[in-house]
Amino acid sequence: MSHPESATPSxxxxxxxxESEKFQGHRRRQRSFVFPMAIFFLVWYFAYVLLGAYAHDFMATPVFGNINIGLILGLFQFVTTFAITTLYVRxxxxxLDPVAEELRGELEDIEAGAATIEGNAR
Structure with a gap:
């Protein structure tokens, strides 16, 4: 088991x-999708919960047979979740992935170069 004191620094x-511009741009790009989508979903979710708590008559409005607006909106919560997931993956x-791969490649190249230099120094 290696101890932190004896490990070679990276x-x-x-x-x-x-702090690099490429990494910061990557974070901005990711946040530009995640934050608005999270806000949208939370507003939509809390609207559903509040309607269920305070608008009983509206939520109980029959659409067809025993299916009412509350049930449809509840099922739409699942649809929204899957849609947001699909949009985020796309x-x-x-x-995001191309930039992340590029950053990873650059870091791996630096690590590999350092390992080669250390190997030659021995």
């Missing part, structure tokens, strides 16, 4: 990577 300056595949 040649990657992760703080510098985190967004991540198109916009």
């Amino acid at each position: 040649p990657v300056d992760y703080v510098a990577v985190q 967004f991540a595949n198109r916009k």
Whole structure:
């Protein structure tokens, strides 16, 4: 088991990577999707809960047979969840993953270069 004191320090300056424009842009891009979508879903969810708590007559309005507005809106909660998940996966595949792979590749290259240099020094 290795101890933190004896471990060789990483040649990657992760703080510098985190502060880099590429990484910050990546975070902005991710947050530009996640925060608005989270707000949208929370508003939609709490609206459903509040309607269920305070608008009994509206939620009990029959649409057809025993199916009422409350049931339809409740099922739509699931549909919304799956739709948001699908949208995020598509967004991540198109916009986030390529940049993340590029950043990972750069960091792995730095690590590999440092390992080669350390191997040659021995």
